[in-house]
Amino acid sequence: MRARPGWTVTVGMSSCGVAAGAEAVREAFRREIARRRLPAAIRITGCVGMCHREVLAEVSPPGGGATIYGDLTPERAARIVERHLLGGEPVREWIVADDRAPLHALPYFAKQKKIVLRNCGFIDPEEIDDAISMGGYEALRAVLAEGSPEAVIACVEASGLRGRGGAGYPTGAKWRRTRESPGAEKYVICNADEGDPGAFMDRSVLEGDPHTVLEGLAIAAYAVGASRGVVYVRAEYPLAVRRLRAAIGQAERRGLLGRDILGSGFDFSVALMEGAGAFVCGEETALIASLEGGRGMPRLRPPFPAARGLRGMPTCINNVETLANVPWIVRHGAERYAAIGTPGSRGTKVFALAGKVARGGLVEVPMGITLREIIEEIGGGSGTGLPVKAVQIGGPSGGCLPASRFDTPVDYESLKESGAIMGSGGMIVLDESACMVDIARYFLSFTRDESCGKCTFCRVGTKRMLEILDRIALGRAEEGDLDLLEELGRSVGIASLCGLGQTAPNPVLTTLRFFREEYEAHIRDRRCPAKKCRALFRYRVDPSRCTGCGACARVCPVGAVAGEKGRPHLIDEARCTRCGLCVEACPADAIAAE
Amino acid sequence: MKSTIAKSDAARDAAFRRLLSGAEESGSLIPLLQKTQGLYGYLPERALVRIARRLRLSPAQVYGVATFYGQFRLRPAGRHLVTVCHGTACHVAGAERISEALEGALGIRTGGTTPDGLFTLRNVACLGCCSLAPVMMVGETAHGRLTPAKAKAVLRRRAR
Numbered sequence: 001m002r003a004r005p006g007w008t009v010t011v012g013m014s015s016c017g018v019a020a021g022a023e024a025v026r027e028a029f030r031r032e033i034a035r036r037r038l039p040a041a042i043r044i045t046g047c048v049g050m051c052h053r054e055v056l057a058e059v060s061p062p063g064g065g066a067t068i069y070g071d072l073t074p075e076r077a078a079r080i081v082e083r084h085l086l087g088g089e090p091v092r093e094w095i096v097a098d099d100r101a102p103l104h105a106l107p108y109f110a111k112q113k114k115i116v117l118r119n120c121g122f123i124d125p126e127e128i129d130d131a132i133s134m135g136g137y138e139a140l141r142a143v144l145a146e147g148s149p150e151a152v153i154a155c156v157e158a159s160g161l162r163g164r165g166g167a168g169y170p171t172g173a174k175w176r177r178t179r180e181s182p183g184a185e186k187y188v189i190c191n192a193d194e195g196d197p198g199a200f201m202d203r204s205v206l207e208g209d210p211h212t213v214l215e216g217l218a219i220a221a222y223a224v225g226a227s228r229g230v231v232y233v234r235a236e237y238p239l240a241v242r243r244l245r246a247a248i249g250q251a252e253r254r255g256l257l258g259r260d261i262l263g264s265g266f267d268f269s270v271a272l273m274e275g276a277g278a279f280v281c282g283e284e285t286a287l288i289a290s291l292e293g294g295r296g297m298p299r300l301r302p303p304f305p306a307a308r309g310l311r312g313m314p315t316c317i318n319n320v321e322t323l324a325n326v327p328w329i330v331r332h333g334a335e336r337y338a339a340i341g342t343p344g345s346r347g348t349k350v351f352a353l354a355g356k357v358a359r360g361g362l363v364e365v366p367m368g369i370t371l372r373e374i375i376e377e378i379g380g381g382s383g384t385g386l387p388v389k390a391v392q393i394g395g396p397s398g399g400c401l402p403a404s405r406f407d408t409p410v411d412y413e414s415l416k417e418s419g420a421i422m423g424s425g426g427m428i429v430l431d432e433s434a435c436m437v438d439i440a441r442y443f444l445s446f447t448r449d450e451s452c453g454k455c456t457f458c459r460v461g462t463k464r465m466l467e468i469l470d471r472i473a474l475g476r477a478e479e480g481d482l483d484l485l486e487e488l489g490r491s492v493g494i495a496s497l498c499g500l501g502q503t504a505p506n507p508v509l510t511t512l513r514f515f516r517e518e519y520e521a522h523i524r525d526r527r528c529p530a531k532k533c534r535a536l537f538r539y540r541v542d543p544s545r546c547t548g549c550g551a552c553a554r555v556c557p558v559g560a561v562a563g564e565k566g567r568p569h570l571i572d573e574a575r576c577t578r579c580g581l582c583v584e585a586c587p588a589d590a591i592a593a594e
Numbered sequence: 595m596k597s598t599i600a601k602s603d604a605a606r607d608a609a610f611r612r613l614l615s616g617a618e619e620s621g622s623l624i625p626l627l628q629k630t631q632g633l634y635g636y637l638p639e640r641a642l643v644r645i646a647r648r649l650r651l652s653p654a655q656v657y658g659v660a661t662f663y664g665q666f667r668l669r670p671a672g673r674h675l676v677t678v679c680h681g682t683a684c685h686v687a688g689a690e691r692i693s694e695a696l697e698g699a700l701g702i703r704t705g706g707t708t709p710d711g712l713f714t715l716r717n718v719a720c721l722g723c724c725s726l727a728p729v730m731m732v733g734e735t736a737h738g739r740l741t742p743a744k745a746k747a748v749l750r751r752r753a754r
């Protein structure tokens with residue numbers, strides 16, 4: 001049977017899809033479709049959030065309906081063209097969802113509520129018409145036609161929306177302050193610096209639905225009285241930069257940005273600025289310093305940017321996700337938004353679920369859902385066979401909560417009480433193989449590197465804390481070191497000017513609070529229970545299992561393994577760097593840590 | 595930012611002069627540095643001096659900005675920029691072993707460039723593909739779900 005005209009194959013082409021090999025899969029679809037002269041179009045879309053099943057593609061027959069395939073490779077794409085497009089039979093083994101078992105019924109999506117991510121993975125982010133067909137720019141149109149700036153601010157205030165960039169400041173109140181601050185000119189800035197390692201919410205939104213962010217920014221500009229805006233994007237996100245730049249151009253050509261938008265008399269132009277690789281530039285005053293061409297160093301607030309920001313003018317800075325909520329709120333009303341979530345934390349929050357989790361990806365959940373529901377019901381547990389040990393929330397400013405605290409609801413207040421923070425949305429699941437000293441050390445070495453150096457406590461304090469952690473990891477620490485670590489941590493938190501230093505001790509303090517015995521094992525017994533700290537364990541070859549195949553010796557980067565072919569091998573402990581490559585290479589499972 | 599390796603030195607210098615003549619205020623310093631690095635692959639000292647003159651800043655100010663941001667390089671990089679992610683997800687998924695395997699295979703340390711000028715190895719604190727950890731980027735292409743062997747194979751393909 002020949003395929004009828006009008007098939008569509010839509011390949012998920014966000015950074016995560018591309019990293020999983022989406023370019024080659026798209027190419028394979030294209031090649032096979034062309035070779036067989038099939039009447040089928042190939043489209044692209046952003047990330048639907050199921051990063052654990054990438055590469056994803058949707059196949060739609062001419063009559064409508066859809067089959068979504070996952071775990072694709074170029075070979076599988078070719079098979080799908082042959083069997084599904086040409087033969088009319090879907091290929092069962094790689095189906096993720098179809099009309100009988102749709103996406104939203106999967107355990108991964110059942111508890112999610114999509115507002116920010118409503119279009120991601122469904123529209124072609126490079127086609128403005130796709131966005132418009134989903135209601136894009138309707139909120140802006142409505143606001144310009146009938147809403148006064150005052151009404152817009154009142155609506156956002158009533159929705160209860162709080163900033164998603166980390167601090168959770170009420171968005172409506174920020175807009176009001178900017179509007180009321182005197183200034184010859186005002187600015188709006190979209191903070192797309194997303195520097196927290198382990199976070200990719202903003203990237204996915206920018207790559208999957210850039211027009212929603214631009215629309216939110218334009219509404220913010222109208223509300224505060226700004227005619228110019230900047231999107232400050234992290235340089236490590238080349239695809240987001242490219243799609244955003246294209247989106248700005250398209251919106252300008254449609255008269256949705258630029259002069260006299262939709263004939264309303266409202267002018268608003270957007271510039272794009274790429275960050276240059278400094279984490280601290282996500283902090284709002286540092287971001288402004290960077291926009292002005294200087295070193296990105298934070299300054300004391302007040303004055304807040306709402307009063308004195310870019311070029312000394314009132315400036316409203318909002319996070320990508322915050323802005324992406326705005327068009328939905330305007331279109332559906334503040335009440336509907338406020339009905340979702342908890343009294344203090346309205347609406348939804350997007351989390352980047354990664355680490356040791358079976359189903360990782362981007363999830364958007366109503367506030368108030370528990371950590372357990374996210375990690376176990378949506379994420380499906382660790383997926384490694386080992387129990388989940390903890391979850392790290394909020395990146396370098398956040399903390400680690402043990403599995404015993406997984407009934408904590410996800411809202412600003414409860415998370416803060418628990419010692420972690422909501423943060424921007426990074427959520428890294430750790431299983432029993434994780435060493436909490438190693439995790440604390442990891443984050444502190446990050447903040448030490450990224451400290452801008454302005455405050456002594458942040459610059460030197462993080463360094464001293466890291467030295468203590470290094471000593472612990474090397475088995476050279478002493479009894480009093482944990483108290484010293486806690487005291488230093490408290491001082492760094494108090495004596496730093498910006499959020500970076502104020503929150504830098506959190507990963508250390510929370511792990512000390514919940515996993516103190518693990519620190520003590522390193523200090524008292526010179527033992528790393530998870531076998532991560534390299535000075536505290538060694539690798540040994542079990543001579544009764546070793547077949548002498550030599551695989552270990554071949555992969556060892558430092559030449560620490562020796563042995564004759566066919567005879568048990570030996571690891572030179574002094575030379576070994578504990579990289580573990582030999583363990584992975586051994587076909588006989590003969591090498592173990594002890 | 596694409597680097598235009600194929601251009602001749604003279605063409606690059608001409609493009610740099612055009613860049614400079616378009617720049618006026620100090621607010622444009624960072625984009626100017628980014629474009630300059632896009633042209634040369636790094637920030638040559640003489641370019642920094644001329645940028646300073648053009649924007650009426652001291653060379654020290656320009657140097658201060660160039661060294662503050664992780665993106666800028668004051669030395670030429672290899673043809674392929676290999677960026678290994680050491681974000682949280684990649685860290686727990688074994689990023690360190692990816693780096694070690696690549697250091698071993700290339701015979702350089704992170705931060706270094708191979709003597710043949712083919713590869714520069716560096717770290718980054720998250721590429722935003724955390725669900726596919728461990729991840730690395732070669733040029734602008736991200737590679738996910740790496741193992742030490744897969745990472746080495748990617749570089750072998752590039753070296754050809």
Ligand SMILES: Cc1cc2nc3c(=O)[nH]c(=O)nc-3n(C[C@H](O)[C@H](O)[C@H](O)COP(=O)(O)O)c2cc1C
Nearest residue numbers: 163164165191194195282283284318319322499500
């Ligand atoms: C060290 C540091 C890094 C930050 N990084 C970001 C970031 O990458 N993205 C972001 O939106 N906000 C970041 N923030 C928070 C911003 O300062 C600011 O609060 C936020 O952009 C305001 O937007 P919102 O009210 O919509 O959340 C950071 C703060 C600090 C202290």
Ligand code: FES
Nearest residue numbers: 681684721723724
């Ligand atoms: S932690 Fe490596 S991509 Fe985010």
